[in-house]
Amino acid sequence: MTSLAGPGSTRRMALAGASVLLVALGLVVLMVVRPSEASPSGGASASQSAPAEGSVDAGFARDMAIHHQQAVEMSFIVRDRTDDEDVRRLAYDIINTQANQRGMMLGWLEMWGLPKSSAGPPMEWMGHTVEPSDDGSLMPGMATDAELEALEAAKGEQAEVLFLRLMTVHHRAGADMAQAAAGAAGTDAIRNLAAGMVRGQKSEMGLMADMLKARGAKP
Known part of the structure; x- marks a missing residue:
């Protein structure tokens, strides 16, 4: 995950702590209120085998958890x-939705007996090669450290426009990842969650385009 070293480390540690709390609360709610959706099989037979270490399911869960973490941070x-x-x-909707989804994915990895991080490069499960970068952007669509610092420094409409632009790019890449998982994952849990992400993020992209237009800004 993104390093917490350097400028803004105190803020990021605080935001990460808040996000972790939201994840934990979301996962508890899902386990108590909707136990079938919080199971690795998505309500399927308990005899269904868990995904393998190098599966699309595991790779997507790990990478999207990281992708979602930054969306929550920006929000x-x-x-x-x-x-x-x-x-x-x-911003509140993104925090709530993506923190809960992140909690689900990390919970599934735990129940599958798989590590929550991989020694391999991001997006390997998609057949992509992501070159190492020191700008903080670990995957397509993710904001760089400099972009996050610019968002921190902005206020009012300037902050709104920058956020909407960064989140549009973030959602576009996230929807592409989710579309790939929806078609290639081996479990109903990941396929269904990923398909829902595609619908939700595309809807929010349309909303953000309208919000940028209302502010006289281009995407």
Whole structure:
């Protein structure tokens, strides 16, 4: 995951702690209220074998958990840098949805008996080769450290526009990853979750395009 060293490390540690709390709460709710959806088989027979270490299911769960973590981080940042209710509502929705989804994916990895991180490169499960980068962007669509620092420094409409642009790029890449998993994963749990992510993130991309247009800004 993204290193916490360097400028803004204190803030990122605080945001990560808040996100972890949301993940834990979301997973508890899912386990108690909707136990079938919190199971690795997505409600299928308990005899269904767990995915292998190098499976699409495991790779997607690990990579999307990292991808979601940054979306939650950016949403926390903009929430505190604008008074616009529409942007704050969108940020809250992303925090709530993606923290819960992240908790589900990490929970499935735990129940499958698989590590939550991989020694291999990101997106290997998609057949992609992601070159190592020192700018903080671990996968396509992820913001760089410099972009996160710019978002931190912005306020008001400037923060809103930057957030909407960064999150649009983030969602576009996330939807591509989810589309691949929806078609290639071996478990109903991952296929169903990924298909839902595609629908949700594409819907939010349309909303963000309208919000940028209302602010006289291009995507």
